[in-house]
Amino acid sequence: MQRLMKCARALSLGLLLLGLAAVPAVADSSPSASPSDDTDAPTSAGTSFRTAAEVDQGQRATASASTGDYLYWSFPADARQRPTVRATVKLPDKHASATWQIDVYDGLRRRQACQYGAQTRTAAQDAASVELSCTLRTVRAWSEPWADDPLPGTYYIRLTTVGLQAADLGLPVSAEVQIGSKDIGGSAAVDGSLGEPLVPGIAVKTEESDKAAEDSESSVAVLSSIEPDDGWASGWWSDRWVWTGIGGVLAALAGIGGYALTRGAGRPR
Incomplete structure (x- = not known):
């Protein structure tokens, strides 16, 4: 049960980061002129x-x-x-x-x-x-x-x-x-x-x-x-960097969640 709670908290954190990162991505797709x-x-x-x-x-x-x-x-x-x-x-x-x-x-x-x-x-x-x-x-x-x-x-x-x-x-x-x-x-x-x-x-x-x-x-x-x-080529920043970072964060959270679910209860005596 405790492991499931940890995974749920990790998933909630990932969704929060996803929402915060999507804000600049949406702003980047707006008209620029x-x-x-x-x-x-x-x-x-x-x-x-x-x-x-x-x-x-x-x-x-x-x-x-x-x-x-x-x-x-x-x-x-x-x-x-x-x-x-x-x-x-x-x-x-x-x-x-x-x-x-x-x-x-x-x-x-x-x-x-x-x-x-x-x-x-x-x-x-x-x-x-x-x-x-x-x-x-x-x-x-x-x-x-x-x-x-x-x-x-x-x-x-x-x-x-x-x-x-x-x-x-x-x-x-x-x-x-x-x-x-x-x-x-x-x-x-x-x-x-x-x-x-x-x-x-x-x-x-x-x-x-x-x-x-x-x-x-x-x-x-x-x-x-x-x-x-x-100036020219001023828009080097794009949502491509944002989604790349999101993918890295989600991959790390998936690894942490998988480890929490599959690790043993303790070392055998």
Whole structure:
């Protein structure tokens, strides 16, 4: 009876540790992009990859343009994040039906497929606006060179219309873009990491430029200056560590309980 009570206490302790450890695991799986101050959000968009307007996750960027223009924005995405891009285009009062499309490219300018979302939509003649969305695959910390997996770095958004009629070319429109992401957690963790994030211009440094940077505060020009609030690869901690620790604790408790149940009542005389 006493052994059973000891095993019950050990099991209760294990369940208590399991509940306490599950709290940070649940928090780790919550959305990671907190709302940012929209006052610092850009009010115009770029016309190419090099002139893309930089947007932080959580901000709502706006832009005024003409129908037929290519609008570009850029944002940072780190490992284990699943970014979602949403765009809203407000159309003029009189317009013909047109198809709008949103594309997302990574730091190597590889077009990334949308896991789900309305990437392309056709606006009817009486439509006042059209909404688009694209949820990317989870960003991996490391991948094979031949793979097309999303990697940490800068991502580009391109918004434009396809199949436009000549009569609607040049009509004024306004666009809103917002980026959010969800932290997937340890289920997306891999054993590896990139030497540097895929940020344009960050890998152009040479030994001479590094020495010059040590002598002066000026550094090599980087085409994209945005990065996550906590820096790149900041989310090294994940629920993968938590569940590994829980497994070790439960294994130790199982060993203690098995020993308490199977050991003899005492040494024979």
